[in-house]
Amino acid sequence: MAEITYLEALREALVEEMERDPDVFCMGEDIGAYGGAFKVTDGLLSRFGEGRVIDTPISEIGIVGAAAGAGHMGMRPVVEMQFIDFIANAYDILTNYVATARYRAFLPCPMVVRGPSGGYVRGGPFHSQNPEAGFVHTPGLKVVYPATAEDAKGLMKAAIRDDDCVLLFEHKYLYRRIKAEMPAGDHVVPIGKARVARDGRDVSIITYAATVWKALEAAEQVEREDGLSVEVIDLRSLAPLDDEAILATVRKTNRVLIVHEDTRTGGIAGEITARINESCFEWLDAPVLRVTAHDIPLPYAPQLEDYVLPQTSDIVRAVRRLAAY
Amino acid sequence: MAGKRKGVGNRESGIATATGNGRSKSREDGKTADSRFPIPDSHQRPSAGLTRDQKLDLYYWMRLTRSLEERLVALYRQTKVVGGLFRSLGQEADAVGSAYALERRDILSPLIRNLGSMLVKGATPVEILRQYMAKGDSPTRGRELNIHFGDTDRGFIGQISPLGDMVPVMAGVTLTFKMRKQDRIGLVYVGDGATSTGAFHEGINFAAVQRLPLVVIVENNGYAYSTPIDKQTAATQFVDKAIGYGIPGAQADGNDVLAVYDVTKTAVDRARAGGGVTLVELMTYRRKGHAEHDNQSYVPAGEIERWAAENDPIDRYLVVLREQCGATDDEIQAIDARVVSVVDEATDIAERSAPPEALDALVGVYADPPVERPLWFREGSDRAVDAHERPEGWGTWQASRQGSA
Numbered sequence: 001m002a003e004i005t006y007l008e009a010l011r012e013a014l015v016e017e018m019e020r021d022p023d024v025f026c027m028g029e030d031i032g033a034y035g036g037a038f039k040v041t042d043g044l045l046s047r048f049g050e051g052r053v054i055d056t057p058i059s060e061i062g063i064v065g066a067a068a069g070a071g072h073m074g075m076r077p078v079v080e081m082q083f084i085d086f087i088a089n090a091y092d093i094l095t096n097y098v099a100t101a102r103y104r105a106f107l108p109c110p111m112v113v114r115g116p117s118g119g120y121v122r123g124g125p126f127h128s129q130n131p132e133a134g135f136v137h138t139p140g141l142k143v144v145y146p147a148t149a150e151d152a153k154g155l156m157k158a159a160i161r162d163d164d165c166v167l168l169f170e171h172k173y174l175y176r177r178i179k180a181e182m183p184a185g186d187h188v189v190p191i192g193k194a195r196v197a198r199d200g201r202d203v204s205i206i207t208y209a210a211t212v213w214k215a216l217e218a219a220e221q222v223e224r225e226d227g228l229s230v231e232v233i234d235l236r237s238l239a240p241l242d243d244e245a246i247l248a249t250v251r252k253t254n255r256v257l258i259v260h261e262d263t264r265t266g267g268i269a270g271e272i273t274a275r276i277n278e279s280c281f282e283w284l285d286a287p288v289l290r291v292t293a294h295d296i297p298l299p300y301a302p303q304l305e306d307y308v309l310p311q312t313s314d315i316v317r318a319v320r321r322l323a324a325y
Numbered sequence: 326m327a328g329k330r331k332g333v334g335n336r337e338s339g340i341a342t343a344t345g346n347g348r349s350k351s352r353e354d355g356k357t358a359d360s361r362f363p364i365p366d367s368h369q370r371p372s373a374g375l376t377r378d379q380k381l382d383l384y385y386w387m388r389l390t391r392s393l394e395e396r397l398v399a400l401y402r403q404t405k406v407v408g409g410l411f412r413s414l415g416q417e418a419d420a421v422g423s424a425y426a427l428e429r430r431d432i433l434s435p436l437i438r439n440l441g442s443m444l445v446k447g448a449t450p451v452e453i454l455r456q457y458m459a460k461g462d463s464p465t466r467g468r469e470l471n472i473h474f475g476d477t478d479r480g481f482i483g484q485i486s487p488l489g490d491m492v493p494v495m496a497g498v499t500l501t502f503k504m505r506k507q508d509r510i511g512l513v514y515v516g517d518g519a520t521s522t523g524a525f526h527e528g529i530n531f532a533a534v535q536r537l538p539l540v541v542i543v544e545n546n547g548y549a550y551s552t553p554i555d556k557q558t559a560a561t562q563f564v565d566k567a568i569g570y571g572i573p574g575a576q577a578d579g580n581d582v583l584a585v586y587d588v589t590k591t592a593v594d595r596a597r598a599g600g601g602v603t604l605v606e607l608m609t610y611r612r613k614g615h616a617e618h619d620n621q622s623y624v625p626a627g628e629i630e631r632w633a634a635e636n637d638p639i640d641r642y643l644v645v646l647r648e649q650c651g652a653t654d655d656e657i658q659a660i661d662a663r664v665v666s667v668v669d670e671a672t673d674i675a676e677r678s679a680p681p682e683a684l685d686a687l688v689g690v691y692a693d694p695p696v697e698r699p700l701w702f703r704e705g706s707d708r709a710v711d712a713h714e715r716p717e718g719w720g721t722w723q724a725s726r727q728g729s730a
Binding site: 025051052054056057059060061062063064065066067068069070071072073074075077089092093096097100102103104105106107108139140142162163164 | 465468469473474475477482483485486487490492493494495496497498499500501502504523524527528530531534535689690691692693
């Protein structure tokens with residue numbers, strides 16, 4: 001079977017799910033005739049018609065709210081934020097309405113909110129964000145953020161089949177840069193399960209999305225130059241977090257670095273650190289360290305963006321420091 | 326001037342109006358400048374098709390709404406209502422008359438002053454009372470307040486406190502009706518204040534573009550908390566907003582239950598026939614504060630009393646029932662007695678309900694996993710301590726090995 005890109009894997013999942021289940025439909029800005037700003041939904045309109053591939057007004061509240069209402073009635077909407085930065089417009093309805101619906105009113109919201117996320121693409125402050133932490137903090141939502149083409153497909157399918165609202169963050173840097181052959185058959189990746197992206201025994205890097213690839217680069221470098229064996233955990237799901245996988249790697253290497261592209265303060269690294277501290281402090285041989293973006297709105301110029309976002313060289317320095325502790 | 330009411334239908338506009346009481350100077354002839362929303366002549370009005378029993382039924386729902394709220398006031402003063410209490414005194418006609426225009430299969434989303442619409446749709450007084458008293462067997466098991474609850478089977482979806490959010494949600498509900506080619510329509514209530522929100526705009530615009538079978542009722546009761554409508558909008562009247570969305574608008578006297586029924590039924594029929602969204606502005610007046618604690622110090626002197634004396638929807642409807650339907654005092658008294666017994670019985674049942682169990686708080690945030698586990702430091706949590714949390718043997722190497730095994 002031929003290799004396909006991360007972006008094509010997302011589209012393949014959408015097509016397969018829409019064919020499998022007539023209740024699945026897509027809504028978003030410019031997703032139909034144009035095929036989406038990044039062409040994730042390209043070809044869906046001609047395949048499924050405008051009844052199931054709906055071009056909407058520029059209305060993130062309207063789109064997310066309508067998805068919730070349709071979800072109540074048994075549909076399985078998949079809605080696109082043209083850039084995930086714009087999910088901030090729907091923050092109220094996602095956190096106050098959607099996230100609470102099952103708990104306060106026993107109303108199901110089986111829906112997927114997805115969109116291109118992340119930096120390293122010179123997108124500037126409003127086309128580069130990683131706003132996942134705010135939603136991970138919200139009880140009632142699930143959050144997934146695939147790093148590989150296989151997981152892009154498998155998590156999209158799992159998100160569509162989930163009975164709760166799942167936010168699927170897609171990393172736009174990875175859209176066309178990585179490829180993989182898809183596993184045969186109905187490939188569904190369970191939500192809430194991390195993946196060991198690289199086996200190791202000296203230091204663990206816990207990360208997700210585009211920085212998985214930077215962590216892997218760093219791991220290769222320190223193995224080559226320092227003889228260190230680095231384990232890389234790709235979280236894949238941020239809510240719920242895979243506590244078992246986190247604790248397993250802590251017990252294995254006893255030294256943990258957490259890497260994310262999101263800003264530092266209030267980022268997920270802090271939460272993971274706290275969980276490790278609460279549940280397996282005794283297993284640590286060094287303090288848990290973080291490599292994250294600076295607490296800065298993401299600037300446009302390459303020299304600025306590269307400085308603010310975490311780079312492979314930052315991860316290498318942190319791994320060496322942990323190993324030497 | 327703060328609190329000055331923009332008149333009840335007393336402006337000539339290009340928008341259809343359906344008024345029934347002669348108080349309004351606006352279009353009584355049913356002729357309308359908006360040809361997309363023709364109001365039939367008076368003898369052809371939808372309410373002319375209501376049976377005498379149905380007209381008495383409207384009175385029952387309005388009276389039940391008011392009596393139930395009066396009972397809640399008594400319970401509130403006895404501190405049996407846990408949170409705030411929201412009244413719809415003087416607005417019973419707009420909630421009841423509009424909901425009465427729906428079929429059983431249709432779905433509405435009420436606002437805080439639309440208790441009457443929920444009762445018409447099948448919510449029971451026992452449910453309302455349990456909900457206000459935060460009982461464990463309330464419709465939300467003590468999780469939500471007041472009339473914030475729903476039941477899609479009976480056709481009402483509970484609101485949330487951020488205003489305007491139910492408009493896009495109901496757009497999604499009616500989008501589903503359209504996609505599945507179901508003969509069902511939706512109705513969503515917003516207040517004058519919610520029309521200022523982004524959610525209202527995005528929801529009604531999306532629904533209009535998609536020609537969804539949705540009726541949007543703007544319940545203009547003069548105040549959003551303490552904010553009068555002249556601080557809410559520069560528009561002359563809320564119904565004018567329909568023009569901007571490319572949909573028909575209609576305005577009616579919200580304190581005339583038959584006029585409310587007429588204007589809503591016309592919009593409902595239009596939605597059902599594939600005509601899309603209608604914006605209906607119902608002119609009414611909020612005689613109580615935002616909630617029971619609100620002393621209404623911002624209301625001009627005499628305003629509340631004037632509305633109570635001259636424009637009470639139940640008083641007005643009693644005149645209609647007696648003079649036009651030949652309702653007798655005995656019939657009215659029988660309905661009143663039935664309402665009293667329903668409210669008394671419901672109060673007895675609801676007061677006997679137990680509060681929720683604390684641990685029930687942890688259940689049901691997600692479909693899967695079904696149960697959230699208590700944090701280790703919560704009292705009583707030793708019954709179900711999370712596997713990763715180890716209050717016992719804390720800080721010892723051996724215990725940590727056991728705990729993580």
